Amino acid sequence: MGRVRIVTDSTADIPQELVDELGIIVVPLKVSFGSDIYRDGVDIKPREFIALMEKEKVMPTTSQPSPGEFVSVYENLAAKGDTVVSIHLSGKLSGTVQSAQTAKAMTGARDVYIIDSKTASMGLGLIVLAAAKAAKEGQPIREVMSVIKYKMARTFVIFLVDTLEYLEKGGRIGKASALLGTMLKIKPILTVDAGQVIPLEKVRGKAAAIDRIAQIVTDRTDISKHYVCSFLYGNDYEAMTSLKEKVLPVFNCGNLIVTEVGPVIMSHTGPGIVGVVLCRA
Numbered sequence: 001m002g003r004v005r006i007v008t009d010s011t012a013d014i015p016q017e018l019v020d021e022l023g024i025i026v027v028p029l030k031v032s033f034g035s036d037i038y039r040d041g042v043d044i045k046p047r048e049f050i051a052l053m054e055k056e057k058v059m060p061t062t063s064q065p066s067p068g069e070f071v072s073v074y075e076n077l078a079a080k081g082d083t084v085v086s087i088h089l090s091g092k093l094s095g096t097v098q099s100a101q102t103a104k105a106m107t108g109a110r111d112v113y114i115i116d117s118k119t120a121s122m123g124l125g126l127i128v129l130a131a132a133k134a135a136k137e138g139q140p141i142r143e144v145m146s147v148i149k150y151k152m153a154r155t156f157v158i159f160l161v162d163t164l165e166y167l168e169k170g171g172r173i174g175k176a177s178a179l180l181g182t183m184l185k186i187k188p189i190l191t192v193d194a195g196q197v198i199p200l201e202k203v204r205g206k207a208a209a210i211d212r213i214a215q216i217v218t219d220r221t222d223i224s225k226h227y228v229c230s231f232l233y234g235n236d237y238e239a240m241t242s243l244k245e246k247v248l249p250v251f252n253c254g255n256l257i258v259t260e261v262g263p264v265i266m267s268h269t270g271p272g273i274v275g276v277v278l279c280r281a
Helices: 018-023 044-056 067-079 098-107 122-136 139-150 165-168 175-183 206-220 237-247 263-269
Strands: 004-009 024-027 031-032 034-037 061-063 083-088 112-116 156-158 186-193 197-204 226-233 252-260 274-280
Touching: 004 067, 004 139, 018 122, 024 067, 031 186, 031 263, 044 263, 061 122, 061 263, 067 083, 067 098, 083 098, 083 122, 083 139, 112 139, 122 139, 122 156, 122 226, 122 252, 122 274, 139 274, 156 206, 165 263, 186 206, 197 206, 206 237, 206 274, 226 237, 237 274
Parallel strands: 004 024, 004 083, 083 112, 226 252
Antiparallel strands: 031 034, 031 061, 156 186, 156 274, 186 197, 226 274
8 A cells, every 4th residue: 555755846955864764755956057957956965056156157047847857756656556745845936836736737646736835945844844754654645734734834934145146136126225235234034924035124234133033033933832943054054053042042942953055045045044944843
């Protein structure tokens, strides 16, 4: 008899040891520098990507997996009699979930469930991990879907970016705003809400922005509850550690995950990203 299997994409930024432990299948997005194309997390890792960003003169671009890449995964699992739950990056940020939906239609498989997580990075990652744990425990599809729904409604993502350059290149702010932010050392604090990246505040200086993130997290969540906590970083481990030291004493984090942000996410945030994701346990 088949099992419930969890499929996601590389923007979940889940550490490889957890992917292996829970049998999660990760379909990579792609990142390109000019004509050079790399599979996110497969051909290029975060530190290699940061080195390329510093070396190359062109901005990286990203692309979603093709429907055909999902078809091969779904058909392989269907041949084993498995039920597939495929959970992905917000459809408002990428066409990945649309590729997965197209692939499902192409296979005609009935036991494939496509989920738009409406979040990104370890916001998606913590939802996927919870679903994969339920699946590994042998929970039926109805229970796995219930876990996903619960976690999606109780996951909070907040992060800062070190420079506005990448947001400007992606068309999210104007050039004048980007220049002003650089001159004043402004650090935008952002969240993901209803599938979109939403600016919360702008703070002058990175240390002050980290302090403010810690305060926002405390204000917006119920500190009496149990959480799974994930701290994210690109090239600034020290800043992430500072954030962790400010947040952890306040929260009951029964499970703590520190993760490097992957190349695709970094393409849109820049390598200076630092953040935290909290998901109710």
